[in-house]
Amino acid sequence: AQSVTQLDSHVSVSEGTPVLLRCNYSSSYSPSLFWYVQHPNKGLQLLLKYTSAATLVKGINGFEAEFKKSETSFHLTKPSAHMSDAAEYFCVVSDQSYQLTFGKGTKLSVIP
Amino acid sequence: ETGVTQTPRHLVMGMTNKKSLKCEQHLGHNAMYWYKQSAKKPLELMFVYSLEERVENNSVPSRFSPECPNSSHLFLHLHTLQPEDSALYLCASSQGLGTSGTYEQYFGPGTRLTVT
Numbered sequence: 001a002q003s004v005t006q007l008d009s010h011v012s013v014s015e016g017t018p019v020l021l022r023c024n025y026s027s028s029y030s031p032s033l034f035w036y037v038q039h040p041n042k043g044l045q046l047l048l049k050y051t052s053a054a055t056l057v058k059g060i061n062g063f064e065a066e067f068k069k070s071e072t073s074f075h076l077t078k079p080s081a082h083m084s085d086a087a088e089y090f091c092v093v094s095d096q097s098y099q100l101t102f103g104k105g106t107k108l109s110v111i112p
Numbered sequence: 113e114t115g116v117t118q119t120p121r122h123l124v125m126g127m128t129n130k131k132s133l134k135c136e137q138h139l140g141h142n143a144m145y146w147y148k149q150s151a152k153k154p155l156e157l158m159f160v161y162s163l164e165e166r167v168e169n170n171s172v173p174s175r176f177s178p179e180c181p182n183s184s185h186l187f188l189h190l191h192t193l194q195p196e197d198s199a200l201y202l203c204a205s206s207q208g209l210g211t212s213g214t215y216e217q218y219f220g221p222g223t224r225l226t227v228t
Binding site for chain 1: 123139143154155157160168202204209210214216219220221
């Protein structure tokens with residue numbers, strides 16, 4: 001069985017400061033892990049994907065995430081927040097099948 | 113049109129109505145999905161089609177009836193819905209099914225459904 005927990009439902013940062021969105025997962029196998037972003041009135045867009053290659057994954061728009069097996073974590077970071085980063089972010093896990101298990105989402109607010 | 117499109121974007125229907133949601137993908141993919149996104153709940157996978165055959169039905173009530181006439185189109189037929197069915201319904205497609213998230217899923221913008 002697989003599950004994912006996003007530790008914060010809402011994160012607020014000032015523009016230009018670092019972003020940290022936390023995600024812990026549970027999986028019986030070596031999982032694939034993803035971060036998706038959803039802007040208002042838009043579909044989900046893939047930010048980045050981990051599939052057992054390098055543990056530090058770089059994505060679009062300056063985001064990156066580090067897979068830490070010992071901590072069962074896959075936190076999303078960005079060095080400097082931009083106003084356009086305000087959106088909802090979903091951590092997703094997939095083990096042996098095509099099925100994706102989504103977290104409940106973290107809403108990121110960026111203060112000017 | 114590019115990517116995955118969904119129509120209508122908003123729908124209000126009464127509990128006795130029958131309506132359909134439409135999804136079209138312009139990516140040449142072979143697999144399509146319906147998801148339900150409710151407030152405060154994780155995305156729920158409803159149905160999966162691969163090469164126009166249904167491969168997954170996640171205990172979805174029969175008042176939701178999917179149809180996949182070809183690999184580019186996916187419909188969700190709705191009848192006698194309940195207020196708790198109000199949600200954002202998202203369609204997605206991928207190149208294939210694969211395992212362990214091999215194929216990225218591309219999402220449409222969703223249909224916001226309100227059942228009155």
